[in-house]
Amino acid sequence: MTDHPDKSVANGGHPGAIAAIDPDHTAVIAQDGSRLSYRELDTRSLALAQKLHQSGIVRGDAVALLIGNRIDFFVAAWAAQRSGLYFIPIATRLTPTELAYIFDDSGARALILDPALVEPAAAALAATVNAKPLVLTLDPVDGYEAVPQEIDADLPLPEPIEGGDMLYTSGTTGRPKAVRRALEYAALGSDMRRTLRDADLYGMDADTVFLTPAPLYHAAPLRFSLNRHRTGGMVVVMNKFDPEQALALIERERVTHSQWVPTMFARLLELPEDARTRYDLSSHRVAIHAGAPCPPDIKRAMIDWWGPILYEYYSGTEGVGFTHSTSAEWLERPGTVGKAYGSTIHIVGEDGKELPVGETGTVYFEGRAGLVYHNAPEKTREAHHPKGWATFGDIGHVDEDGFLFLSDRRSFTIVSGGVNIYPAEIEAALAVHPAVFDAAAFGVPDPTFGETVQAVVQLHEGEGSEALAREILAFLRERIAAFKLPKFIAFRSDLPRTETGKLQKHKIRDDYADPVNRGFDMRRAGVRT
Known part of the structure; x- marks a missing residue:
């Protein structure tokens, strides 16, 4: 156990509540060793939320984030999350044309911008049809307004209510569409669904030190990381994945939990033996992976190296269902992505009827309603079964014990390196x-x-x-x-x-x-x- 005060779920479920208990505790650690405390995360995100709302951006509006893997990504994300706004993390490698489409399609009222990405953002904004967002840069840049660092005591603060992410996914009709679930505007700190699941499946709590080597604009690293800030954990961010640097960070920061895609495992296994054995990984208790099928030989090799600490899950940006598999379960049933957690799996044939155990069909989940693709009613309809179940669009079957096996992607979406x-x-x-x-x-x-x-x-x-x-x-x-x-x-x-x-x-x-x-x-x- 650590010696910092208790920061359990009961104590608030958001950075401000953690800061009230232990303000100097580290919330985010960068690869270069720079750190952001809970006090700083709380103050700076609230100052930005105040600026957005004073600029006429109100609850239910969307804010785009074009930011690399830097610690103040979380300042921007929590500014929206804590004040009833949608936030749209955007891939930093998109072309100006692709960015312009997202700016227009999303209706983003503001853009929080990494100074390193000013050039493509400016080109994209010049090409938009409708989008004219307020642009704020994370650091001072000539010709742009920078995000505030301190709260203005003379101005009101936004209402502390939960917002949510709005992530772009699957473009089978030519361009990606955003998953935009209706916001409930519940009290800040009340959205603990994923946090409780992480505690149940992976033992995540206030003592968790979570390594995220993947880009934060992806759903898994984004959501896992933000949920650590609801219980007082620490997030270790790599600016870019490097296999040996990842091992070094596990040792340096005493990482307890991490999240990967199979390509990263392949690159870790390619390291020479002296690099693989150079670092103390004894703190590392849970390695979560998803994003693409993991080749069996690679997964076995990782379990042989790290031990039975690999946990696989199957889900998606849409959040309509979730499966989970431990190392032991996978070794007994190679290829499975696990059993349903918090939902029920239905395998459906081309005629729309549910199939028996062992037969292959479209994988639907029953459990969480409310999936909506922004500006895409047909895509929303296609993702739903008449009984209200929803699908990610994948094909698979379940065995007699309820373990799911995937066999194809219905939409032919290419999954490369997760x-x-x-x-x-x-x-x-x-x-x-x-x-x-x-x-x-x-x-x-x-x-x-x-x-x-x-x-x-x-x-x-x-x-x-x-x-x-x-x-x-x-x-x-x-x-x-x-x-x-x-x-x-x-x-x-x-x-x-x-x-x-x-x-x-x-x-x-x-x-x-x-x-x-x-x-x-x-x-x-x-x-x-």
Whole structure:
């Protein structure tokens, strides 16, 4: 046990309540060792919340966060969370065109901006149709107003009520859509659902030191981290994942809990033996992973190294359901993503009827209602069963003991290194190249990242070549983020479509499972992707 005062759930459930008990206790630790105390997190987030509300931004409005992995990301997130606002963490690698779409689609009334990202943000704002947000920078920048550091005693404070995140996900119709659940405007500190689950499954409490090596704009690192601040735990943030640095941080900060994606495990296992054994990992009690299927050999190797401290879960940004598996359960049933927690699984066939144990169908969850995709009523309807159940869009089955096994992603979303890549965005960009008649993008197996992007192109005329593949990649680089770029480009004489125009990717995907058949490898061709 530590010697700091008790900061249990009963004592408040938000940074201000923790600060009232132990103001100097560390809330966030950066990779470089800089720290943010609960007093600083409380004061600075409240000062920013005050500024937003004094600027006419009221409860239910949205605030965009374009911020890298730095400790004051949490100042911006808690400013919105503590004052009844939505906050939209945005991927920092998006192009100005992609950012402009999110600014317009979300209706964000304010943008909290990392100074390192001023240039793409400015280009995006210049291209927006409707969005004209208040822009505040985390540090002083010429021509921009900086976020306040202190509360203005002469001005009123916003009402202390719970807000919530608004995260962009799955773009099967060409562009991502935001999950925007209705806010209840409950008293600040009352939203403890995920915090209680973390305590139950992982033993997280006031003594937790949580390492997040992933970008904070993703749902899992974001939500796990913010929930540590409801019970007085500490969050250790890596500005960018590095396998040996992650081990060093576990030793330096005596990390107790962490959250990973399988690609990180693969890179950890690639470290030389002397690096893997150099660090004291004895404090590390729980390693949580999700985001993509974990290759069995990699998971077994991690359990052999770290012990049975790996806990896998299956969920999603939409939050409609949750499954959980311990190391022991997974070793008994390799490949499972666990049993339902706080929800009930229903496997449904194409006719909409529930299937028996062992049969494969769409995975639906019963338990948490209220899923809404912002500005996308059709997508919202498609995610729901007539009985009110909701789905992430995945295919799978449950065994006789209720353990879920996933077999495919209904939407063909590519999961590369735990990051979702949406094929329709890539296909839309390919379609405007003058040489391209038709195009498909999908995931193909990759030993390190789980999946990587394969593009298949049908030309208007002529035959494909490496030179044309290079030209197409350069064309795409101007339109989509680098992590979405195809690693392989193949040319094909025709692409199968139904009479209604739907691309039948399932008919060609298996043709490219073998790397020998994937066409031109952009990495071996010397092209940076």
